[in-house]
Amino acid sequence: MAKKVSLINMKGGVGKSTLTVNLAWQFAGLRKWNKKVLVVDLDPQFNASQYLIGVSKYEEIVKKNIPTIWDVFEQHSHTPGKGKLKALAPESVLYNVVSYNDGSRIDLIPSCLELAYSMRNPGQKEVLLAKLISKIEEDYDLILLDCAPTESVLTTAAYLSSDYLLVPVKPEYLSSIGLPLLVRSMEEFIDGPYGDHDLKLAGVVFNATSEYSPEEITAKKEVKSIAKQNEWYIFKEEVSYSRSYPKGAREGKPIFKTSYARTSQASKFHAFAVEFAEKINL
Numbered sequence: 278m279a280k281k282v283s284l285i286n287m288k289g290g291v292g293k294s295t296l297t298v299n300l301a302w303q304f305a306g307l308r309k310w311n312k313k314v315l316v317v318d319l320d321p322q323f324n325a326s327q328y329l330i331g332v333s334k335y336e337e338i339v340k341k342n343i344p345t346i347w348d349v350f351e352q353h354s355h356t357p358g359k360g361k362l363k364a365l366a367p368e369s370v371l372y373n374v375v376s377y378n379d380g381s382r383i384d385l386i387p388s389c390l391e392l393a394y395s396m397r398n399p400g401q402k403e404v405l406l407a408k409l410i411s412k413i414e415e416d417y418d419l420i421l422l423d424c425a426p427t428e429s430v431l432t433t434a435a436y437l438s439s440d441y442l443l444v445p446v447k448p449e450y451l452s453s454i455g456l457p458l459l460v461r462s463m464e465e466f467i468d469g470p471y472g473d474h475d476l477k478l479a480g481v482v483f484n485a486t487s488e489y490s491p492e493e494i495t496a497k498k499e500v501k502s503i504a505k506q507n508e509w510y511i512f513k514e515e516v517s518y519s520r521s522y523p524k525g526a527r528e529g530k531p532i533f534k535t536s537y538a539r540t541s542q543a544s545k546f547h548a549f550a551v552e553f554a555e556k557i558n559l
């Protein structure tokens with residue numbers, strides 16, 4: 278069975294999409310792991326989809342009406358005049374990003390802007406993703422869900438589809454702002470109708486760190502105290518600040534293949550991936 282992990286923080290711009298995509302590349306692309314990875318893009322702003330496949334391929338998805346996460350949540354919606362609904366075939370939403378000879382691969386369930394509108398009318402949609410994933414998870418070792426920074430039915434859908442949460446934090450001014458919101462969101466989930474779903478917090482990872490910044494030291498202290506109150510693990514390995522991350526996103530490449538990325542950056546990310554894999558028993 279696949280390990281299912283949501284990357285979440287109620288703050289935007291902390292590296293959820295960057296880490297989702299780079300973890301996918303690490304676990305599928307490095308010989309050491311050779312995993313089958315599925316990335317589920319749950320953010321209507323579809324950054325992870327674009328980071329993974331590049332802008333032009335993404336535009337093709339939109340132009341050719343290739344199924345996305347929207348189809349998962351809207352599979353039971355009735356369009357007047359369109360006749361009987363056809364059941365959604367789970368494979369139809371899996372977009373292959375890369376396949377290697379040894380069978381390892383990355384697939385993507387892409388996101389799209391319409392997802393935002395779909396959420397205005399939540400109905401019972403939160404269970405649909407977990408149901409779909411239960412039908413395909415045997416085909417994967419790891420499923421990464423890239424979340425949006427706002428609380429919605431998508432958050433519940435992510436929790437229901439996950440065994441673990443991974444919380445990236447950029448240690449800078451206001452960095453701790455999303456965390457109390459996340460605590461509340463998790464508490465509401467546990468108190469709600471799905472409270473017996475087993476959901477663990479894998480940990481908090483500091484992203485885009487640099488050395489010797491006083492601001493960063495203050496921010497880390499705040500985050501550490503919130504983590505302690507909630508008994509959250511903080512990963513020992515951090516992901517350091519590097520211009521190679523945005524550059525890699527533009528090139529559609531993982532950090533270990535981005536042109537001119539310093540090997541020290543790539544190996545720092547690798548060290549985090551190792552610690553993460555241990556933590557979730559991958």
Ligand SMILES: Nc1ncnc2c1ncn2[C@@H]1O[C@H](COP(=O)(O)OP(=O)(O)O)[C@@H](O)[C@H]1O
Pocket residue numbers: 288289290291292293294295296324484485486516517518519520521522523524526
């Ligand atoms: N370690 C890093 N070093 C430098 N830039 C980073 C790093 N992580 C993320 N970024 C950049 O920060 C911005 C926000 O990251 P992103 O992953 O899209 O955040 P989120 O998904 O949490 O909104 C992007 O432009 C991304 O390239």
Ligand SMILES: [Mg+2]
Pocket residue numbers: 293294295320324325423424
């Ligand atoms: Mg994002």
